Amino acid sequence: MNVLLGVSGGIACYKSCGIASALTKSGFEVNVVLTANAAEFVTPLTFQALTHRRVYCEMFDGVADREIAHINLAKQADVFVIAPATANVIAKLACGIADDLLTSAALAVRCPVIICPAMNVNMYENAATQKNLATLKERGAVIISPSEGNLACGDVGKGRMAEPGDIVAAIKDTLNVSSSLAGKKFLVTAGGTMENIDGVRYITNRSSGKMGCAIVRELKRRGAAVTLVAANMKVPAPDADKVIRVVSAKDMLAACMAEYGDCDCIVKAAAVGDYSPVQEYANKIKGDEITLRLKKNPDIAAALGKVKGGRKLVIFCAETQNLLESAANKLKAKGADMVVANDVSKPGIGFDSDKNAVTVMKNGGYKAEYSAASKDTIAKEVVDEIQSLWLQA
Structure with a gap:
């Protein structure tokens, strides 16, 4: 607001x-x-x-x-x-x-x-x-x-x-701002990870961090304590209680594993790269052609799902096809309590945009769709859904 x-x-x-x-x-x-x-x-x-x-x-x-x-x-x-x-x-x-x-x-x-x-x-x-x-x-x-x-x-x-x-x-x-989340502690990730190829180039994605930051602001408005793990965001970090800056998927995993124990809910809104180079070169690679070998990055959501215990785990799912099927699979496979899915192939929403449109899915077959709106508005709706997780427990 x-x-x-x-x-x-x-x-x-x-x-x-x-x-x-x-x-x-x-x-x-x-x-x-x-x-x-x-x-x-x-x-x-x-x-x-x-x-x-x-x-x-x-x-x-x-x-x-x-x-x-x-x-x-x-x-x-x-x-x-x-x-x-x-x-x-x-x-x-x-x-x-x-x-x-x-x-x-x-x-x-x-x-x-x-x-x-x-x-x-x-x-x-x-x-x-x-x-x-x-x-x-x-x-x-x-x-x-x-x-x-x-x-x-x-x-x-x-x-x-x-x-x-x-x-x-x-x-x-x-403004009818409540303190409904007072006493709750959240760990939120935002932005997009970056994997170095050489001293100049890197692999990343188009995530700006806007959605994750909107989530942080909404949680703070409701009285929650928030730790933000921020990866290469294109926007200033909001006033979270603690901000941890990271670069790569490996960095983000380490930060999340160090911080999750003190929280009630983890909101993984960052876009984490699936792959990183097998070898990182210190100097700029030169030549007409190169062959770049990639390895799988650690699955942060799955790692958190295995250790979350009684904590809530909310994950974001950005897809370009088969959105609902992919979201349902991730909800189950990652051990999450809620998935927020968005189709980033649609123009005007998703990555690096001020707007978003999402589908929220929870265990037990729950599904709710939220049409295109500002990311601040979507954040309010997502946090409403997160709050309801405790009512369903």
Whole structure:
């Protein structure tokens, strides 16, 4: 899920850093928009470091990339949070003024809006501010009232922005995010393995790691602890509790065998190469023709299936033909509890795409099909299916 975090200029900006950090660690994608005044309190680089994403400040940020920032950010957002919201920004929102990136995005969003006021007590209690907040509330915005206490100006009264934990909880409530997997530990693999031929060339596949990363984000949103084993991914790793970088199938097997004992469920979403060269050459091979001899790589899914004990094992199955037959065979042969199958021969889904379409199969003949959707949406459906494994136990 995507949170658009608008930060306006006030001393409470430092609390916004905590909000951005907590949301990112919980698996949310966080896009931050800073007003010019906010950037005087906290630098864009701070938020970039916390969210691992680009930070937007100016109305024309993104023009060089042919991006209309306020429209794109608004379309991506599942919730728009303004924290802190100064009296000035609240007044602009109430009047529909769009004179900077934050207020322009506010007019363009079609998602829930959460406003977290922060200002001097007299400014907060001013009739104009109270009328503006009432107007925004009537339009459907959620107002998280400030608390009372010592203010930065030296006054005492109502005006301190709510604590980051309370704001994050309100965001999760708004998005109906549960803690249904709190206490569960997951081991997830993602990306595609790589087998060296020589000092320059290698054998790999087209897996980007997007599906595995979407699974990690969804698990984190539901409160799970996640260890990610990442192989040569084309996308940044999400904020898992632990990230282990590997290259080859052999590396991935070693990492999985070292980590599986501490988990409740293994989700093998990585595309592991079936073969590797019999001999790896240190230098670049030269000549008109070469004959490359390959050997079978270790079967990671089967190895985990043999030692999983009471743990759940979920495997992904990418095929170009005979999808359901292959998936059913793998479900049984690997000792898995669930297989997620997708036909990577279909254009627009699967490897290196932002979309996927999958069939989920479980022991006992269960089968469910999920049509083409974003990988984040597919991840929600897959994690729903994973959760049900414990209900069936």
